[in-house]
Amino acid sequence: MAEEAFAMMHRCTLLGVLSAAILLAPRAQPAAPPPPSAENSVVKVFSTVRNPDVFRPWTKQAPADFTGSGVVIEGKRILTNAHVVLYSNQVQIQANQAGDKIGATVEAVAPGIDLAVLKLDDESFFDSHPPLKRASELPAIKDSVLVYGYPTGGSSLSITKGIVSRIEFTFYNYPVSGLRIQLDAAINPGNSGGPAIADDRMIGLAFSHLVGAENIGYIIPTEEIDLFLKQVEGGKAYSKPALYDLTQTLENSALRPFLKIDKADTGILVLQPDNDDPGYPLKKWDLISKVGSMAVDDQGMIHLGALRLDYHYGVQREAHDGKVAVEIVRDGKHLRIEAPLESERPQVIPWLSGAYPRYFVYGPAVFSPATGDFFGGFIGSTEAVNALLFGSNPMVTRRADKPAFPGEEIVVVSSPFLPHPLSEGYANPVGHVVSEVNGVKIRNLRHLVEVLRDAQTDFITIVFAGRGEETLVFPRKKMLEATDEILGDNGIREQGSPDLMEVWKTVPKH
Numbered sequence: 001m002a003e004e005a006f007a008m009m010h011r012c013t014l015l016g017v018l019s020a021a022i023l024l025a026p027r028a029q030p031a032a033p034p035p036p037s038a039e040n041s042v043v044k045v046f047s048t049v050r051n052p053d054v055f056r057p058w059t060k061q062a063p064a065d066f067t068g069s070g071v072v073i074e075g076k077r078i079l080t081n082a083h084v085v086l087y088s089n090q091v092q093i094q095a096n097q098a099g100d101k102i103g104a105t106v107e108a109v110a111p112g113i114d115l116a117v118l119k120l121d122d123e124s125f126f127d128s129h130p131p132l133k134r135a136s137e138l139p140a141i142k143d144s145v146l147v148y149g150y151p152t153g154g155s156s157l158s159i160t161k162g163i164v165s166r167i168e169f170t171f172y173n174y175p176v177s178g179l180r181i182q183l184d185a186a187i188n189p190g191n192s193g194g195p196a197i198a199d200d201r202m203i204g205l206a207f208s209h210l211v212g213a214e215n216i217g218y219i220i221p222t223e224e225i226d227l228f229l230k231q232v233e234g235g236k237a238y239s240k241p242a243l244y245d246l247t248q249t250l251e252n253s254a255l256r257p258f259l260k261i262d263k264a265d266t267g268i269l270v271l272q273p274d275n276d277d278p279g280y281p282l283k284k285w286d287l288i289s290k291v292g293s294m295a296v297d298d299q300g301m302i303h304l305g306a307l308r309l310d311y312h313y314g315v316q317r318e319a320h321d322g323k324v325a326v327e328i329v330r331d332g333k334h335l336r337i338e339a340p341l342e343s344e345r346p347q348v349i350p351w352l353s354g355a356y357p358r359y360f361v362y363g364p365a366v367f368s369p370a371t372g373d374f375f376g377g378f379i380g381s382t383e384a385v386n387a388l389l390f391g392s393n394p395m396v397t398r399r400a401d402k403p404a405f406p407g408e409e410i411v412v413v414s415s416p417f418l419p420h421p422l423s424e425g426y427a428n429p430v431g432h433v434v435s436e437v438n439g440v441k442i443r444n445l446r447h448l449v450e451v452l453r454d455a456q457t458d459f460i461t462i463v464f465a466g467r468g469e470e471t472l473v474f475p476r477k478k479m480l481e482a483t484d485e486i487l488g489d490n491g492i493r494e495q496g497s498p499d500l501m502e503v504w505k506t507v508p509k510h
Contacts, residue, residue, distance in 0.1 A: 038197055039096050039157060041072040041132040044150040045080050045118075045193060046101065047088040052352060054374040055430070057359035057366065057414055058492045063089075069149035069194030070118065071202065073134075076126045078104065078118040079225065080193030081207050082111045086354055091118060095129060096157045110238035111353045112176030114207050115220065115228045134222040135201040139164045139181070141306070147185045147206055147217070149194025160185045162215065164198075169313035174372070175345045176240055177312055178224045187217025227316075241319045241341035242312060244274040245282055250298040259285055265329050268300035268311060274345070281337045283330065290327035292318035315341070348403045349375060349395060349410055359414060360449050360496035360504075363479035364423040364486055365462075365472075367434065368414035369445050370395050378431060387431075391466040394433045409444035418486050422478060427470055435465040449496070449503045 045068040050060040068084030070093060078093055085091055085106050092101040103121040110116070120126075139145070143164045151158050162185025171177050183196065187209040195202040196219045204219030231238045248271045250256070256263065267289035273282050282288075289295065291314030294302040302314045318324050323338045351372040359368045368374070375395050378384040388396045394410050403409075411434040417423035434442050437451045438461055452460065455476055462472040487495060495501060 038132060038146075038148055038195065038200075040129055042148045042157060042194060043070045043072070043078060043093040043095050043129075044068075044157075045070045045078070045084050045104075046092040046094070047085045048090040049085075049087045050089055051087050052356045052373065054352075054357055054368075054371065054377055055415055057357040057368050058361070058494065060356070067150060067190055068192040069190065069206070071148075071193070071195040071205070072126065072129050072131045073117075073229075074131045076120070076123050077107065078120065079205065080116050080118060081205065082109045082114045082116045083207075084193050085109065085116050085118070086111060093118065093120065095125070108232035108235075108238070109354060110176075110228055110232065111351075112173050112238065113178055113220065113224060113228055113240070114172060115205070115225065115238075117229070117232065132195055132197075132202050133200070134225065135198065135203045136222070138167060138179070138221060138223065138307075139198050139203045141165070141167070143198050143203075145183055145185060145203065146197045147183065147187060147191065147194060147219075148197065149187075149191035149206055151186075151188035151190035153188070158191075160187075162186070162217075165216075167221075167307055167309075169310040169316075174347070174351055175242070175244070177242065177310075178227075178240070178316070179221045179309075179313065181219045181221050183217045183219060184215045185217055186215055187219075191217075239343035240316070241322060241324075241343050242345075243315050243324070243339060244342060244345045245270050246272040246274070247288070247300060249300060250287065259287070260332050261287060261329060262332070265289055266298050267296045267329065268298075274342070275340075281339055282328070285330075287329040288326055289329055289334070291315055292325055294318075346402055347372075348398055348401045348408055357414070358445060358497040358500060360445060360500045361418070361483065361487060361492060362452055362460075363474060363482050364418040364420040365413060365429070366415040366418065367411055367445060367448060370410035370412045370433065374412065374414065375399065384431070391468055393431065393466045395431065405443070407444050407446075411442055411445050411448050418490050420482055420486050422474060422482055426472060429464070429470075429472070432469055433465040434462060436463040437461070446500065446503055449500050453504055453507055 047066050048063050049066060050063050053059055053061045068080055070078040070080035073079045091104040093104050094101045102125055104118040106116055107119045108117040141164050145162055145164060147160045149158060162183045164181060165184050166182035168180050170180050181204050187206050191206045194206045196204045196206060202222060204221040205225060206219050208218045210216035228238055247268045250267060250269055267287040270282050270284055270286040273280055291311055294314045296302055296311045300311050301308050302311050315324050319341055322341055324341055326337060326339050328335050328337060349370045349372060357368050359366055378388060413429040413432050416428050416430055434448060437448060438455055438457060440451050442448050458476060460474045460476050460479060
């Protein structure tokens, strides 16, 4: 009995000690919540778009439905690609595994870098769908990456795996160049706007794949995304300061002795300055040897850690207050200069970039300013391109030119003649560039409307630029009388764009 009592007392003592230890021990803290799931931040984007009809500029193409992807970012916004929502008149998003769609509006869009920001009609969506964090640095080659999105072939969220294959600084859409990451993960139509993720952070946004090749996809890195978001703050338009001077490499062995360049000097040669102002600091045959402190090699490349990138990336990194410090070699001397940068390089044949074409109808003829989109409509036809080349059409000869003077436009006949006896016997003039009307050189579409408005001659004579093009002669009064009938027959509601009709109506027609 004594032994049993002792054992019981010993157990009680141990229990007391253990109880005291438990009471004195710090209480276990609840486990930290897991990081937000990427699946909860990726959305499907639905858009209904009406693209411009450049050959019938008074109307738009039929509505078309497209789908893409998007990702939640800070500020209660959705980030996606510009090409997913450009020309949209209705946008909706749908979360992963959700049954309803939420209306959205395009807050900012930049076709040049192919990015857009959406705002939602119902911002309570963001209470349960947090923003996805972005990486602050570029990934390394061979890093593993997961690409999220809604590609064709199914309706639910898709996740593909790959590695970073290549990082380059290259051309996007005119006039923008930027960093681009190549992946071997499958990126297909519908993936556009979906995030690529490494180590739980977004490293970029899917936007393209190489047609005709397997598993070559491209993403816009977060560095370009951050630049875009900073640029469009407060409703500002996106722009990226850059150098647009034409250059050539220093690889050929004859160039050094010809230009008296020392063997120790490397760089890229200025072939043609983009600015012909006498005060512009870069001249033909200048050797750009450094951008900031970054040396440029004979192929125009700079080194950034393990990466070798086009020297224009150095311009992007070193740009400050619209200028960039560069070191050049000129006549054997090393000079340090401040080169001015352009945020937007104007073109005499610009891209529409989300706008609709302007137009004016006069009798059976339809006129518009030439655009890159309009010129692109000829690219699929070898016969049409050859005709432009043979005729020395300014759409070809001046394709990359800046305007020769403020407000210059290349005015084209944008459509086949609208049916009417007035055009009988004339060839199809689509793509012909208007040079003169009644002997007056045409500066732009507005000027063309003014000349037609103020004409008092019996006939209107239209001369086209290039060679071998017909000269059109129309009876002026009959053209004026026939215009309303032609508009009605072809279902054209307005004779011209609002800005041009304002010009047309300022003086009574004769």
